[in-house]
Amino acid sequence: MEIDEQNHGKHSTEQKDENTVIPSTVVVVDQSDSTNFANTMKDSSISKEQSQLAGSSHIKRCKRLLSAKDHWYTDPDQLEYLNDCRLRGALPSGYFIRHLKDESISLKYSVLGLKKLKPIFSSISNSLNITQLDLTNTCLNDECINHLCHMLRENTFITNLNLSENHLTSKSAEYLCETLALSTELLQLNLRKNLFDDISGKFFSELITTTRKLKYMNISYNDLGELSCQYIGKALPQATTLTEFDLSWNRLGRGKMNIFGKGLAENINLKHLNLSANGIGPKKGCTDLAYALKNNLTLETLDLRDNRINPEGSVLLSKGFYVNSTLTCLRMARNPMQTAGCYAILTGVLKNPNCGLLELDLQDIIVNQDFLDLQDSARIKLPNLCVRYGQATTDKIRVLSPRFKRSKYSPKEILIIMGRSTKQSLADLLRPLDIVGNKTITRQLFVKILNRLGIQFTEEQMKVLMKELDPKNLEEVNFTLSCLFSTQDVCFFVYRCGLFLINLTEAKLLVCRVL
Incomplete structure (x- = not known):
């Protein structure tokens, strides 16, 4: 039979007229009747049907995969996801299908949108394996938040959630925070580079006080300002699970830093705090941070880079190191402190007999010989202290160039x-x-x-x-x-x-x- 079909195909090809124009679109035409061919090409109804078929080619592909007996997708979860995509008219994600049974799913930098995310959320809701979900830059917006929260309420096994670099705003912050607060397994949350403003600060403060296991939270590169500074400051004493908090690249310095400083002083769990690029300087918030350092008993890392802290602010901040014995790393690079500010910070460290500081980062700050002499004396008293100053270190150069590999x-x-x-x-x-x-x-x-x-x-x-x-x-x-x-x-x-x-x-x- 196969040989007969091939011969028949050859004969039909030979019978074609050499002057016949074959259209680019796939159209079933009776070659014996040229009049019918012309009428068919002019028929508007047939052209509409062809455009619809071309637009839904991926749906046909899904049907073909589901109907084939020997296709490579045999897992019920994979078939269910493909069927859901077919019903919603969405193009399936090959990566998601292949990694549906993995513990970690990373869809970052995938242009998905709501239409493609719906079947993905539906599959994750029923998954018992996925514990880490990365949705960085997947075109998430406020329209997707209901489906996302429904997925988080159904799937209670997710421990690490990354929603950074999306378009979430304060309109979705309340519902999102309420859902995340109900999670019994969530440990890490990343909301970096979204569109959250001061209205969202209230809901974030409620989240860190009501969460059960959240240890790491990143809300950097947003638009949190004065009100958020107050809300978060009042919530810090009640944040009993949070150990690492990234608030960098916001506008917290414009708010009442005294409330934030008091809250940080009363906190007993936070170990790593990033406040870089928040406009705390020139000296407005330095006194409040010094008060927090004097009274806080757990903080180990404090990042104050790019905060416009001047020499006067450095003198005020240095008073917080007189009695602090827990801080091990202080980063103050790219602040206009000059030699006087660096000298004041290091002097405050040396005045503390119980100081445990191991790293003092003053990079991109030019210092003179007076500071270098003070560093020599600090090396005797604190032999484990590493002080970085001046322009970028050789480590950074080695990273940028393979020639300088360590x-x-x-x-x-x-x-x-x-x-x-x-x-x-x-x-x-x-x-x-x-x-x-x-x-x-x-x-x-x-x-x-x-x-x-x-x-x-x-x-x-x-x-x-x-x-x-x-x-x-x-x-x-x-x-x-x-x-x-x-x-x-x-x-x-x-x-x-x-x-x-x-x-x-x-x-x-x-x-x-x-x-």
């Missing part, structure tokens, strides 16, 4: 490898600087020589090196312990170890100047 060797191993390769240690260069003759030089002079040679260790690498060369924190380096290098072939070996160096000629000149 070496797998420790700093001392790097110096030893170069010393062995050149068969000359740095002791020959450092010996003329040893006036006393005890084969030791100050740490400041040692770092100065390394910098002039172009060896720019990061603050973390320098700490590792100093723990080996100066284990007792005497601010002295015994250069007999460091099998270092000469200036010959120094560029080659430093480049091999992943560091940045000036050229060999300039290195030799700099060493001669130091000596």
Whole structure:
């Protein structure tokens, strides 16, 4: 039978007229009657039917998949999702079908919209596997919120929900927060980069006080202002589950920071707070934050970058470090504090005998020698403190360029490898600087020589090196312990170890100047 059909097809092809024009659209035409063909092309009713068939081609595809006996979708949940898409006239998501049984579903940056999201929400409502749902930039808006909340009420297993970079507004905030407050398993919520304003702040404050297990909440890059600052400040003492709160890139600094400061002081669970880019400075909210730091007993990380805090505000804020013993990380980069502000912050840290600060980020703030001298004294009192200042660190440069990838060797191993390769240690260069003759030089002079040679260790690498060369924190380096290098072939070996160096000629000149 197959052979007969093929032969019949060949004969029909040969019988076609060479002058016959084959239309681009698929139309069933009797080739023997040219008059009927012309009338068919002119018939408006048939053209409408053709456009409808072309517009619903994906529905035909769904029907074909569902009716085929040997198609690859055999799971009942997958078939139900495909059938739902067919009934709603929506194009199925291949990614969602393949990962329907996974614990984590990521649909971020998928242009879905309400029509495609409805069958997805319907399938997730009945799922017992999905615990993490990422809907970043999926064209969610207020029209989708009813279907989303219905899904969240039906599915009580979701622990991580990401709705960032969408178009949700305050109109949907109340219903969304009420639904999320009923969840018994939700641990992380991300609402970053939406269109929430001050009206939403009231509902967010109610959410953090009524939630059962929520530990992480991100509402950054919204339009939360004065009223939100008051609402959230009053709710912080009752936020018994929240441990990490991201409020960056809002307008909280315009509100009453005294209410926020009192609420933060009474909170007993929050460990990480991000208030960057909220306009807290120049000095308006610094006093309130200092009060919060004095009385808060749990906060470990405070991010105050890009808040326009000036030197006067830094002096007011530094008073909060006199008694605080829990803060381990303070980020204040890109504030116009100048050297005076940085000096005040570090002085406040040093006045606290129980200070536990491990990281002080003052990047993109130019400092002078007075601050560097204070940092040297801070290194003795707080050997574990890492202070970053000035322009972007070498770590950031290494991230931007594969050439500066961090070496797998420790700093001392790097110096030893170069010393062995050149068969000359740095002791020959450092010996003329040893006036006393005890084969030791100050740490400041040692770092100065390394910098002039172009060896720019990061603050973390320098700490590792100093723990080996100066284990007792005497601010002295015994250069007999460091099998270092000469200036010959120094560029080659430093480049091999992943560091940045000036050229060999300039290195030799700099060493001669130091000596």
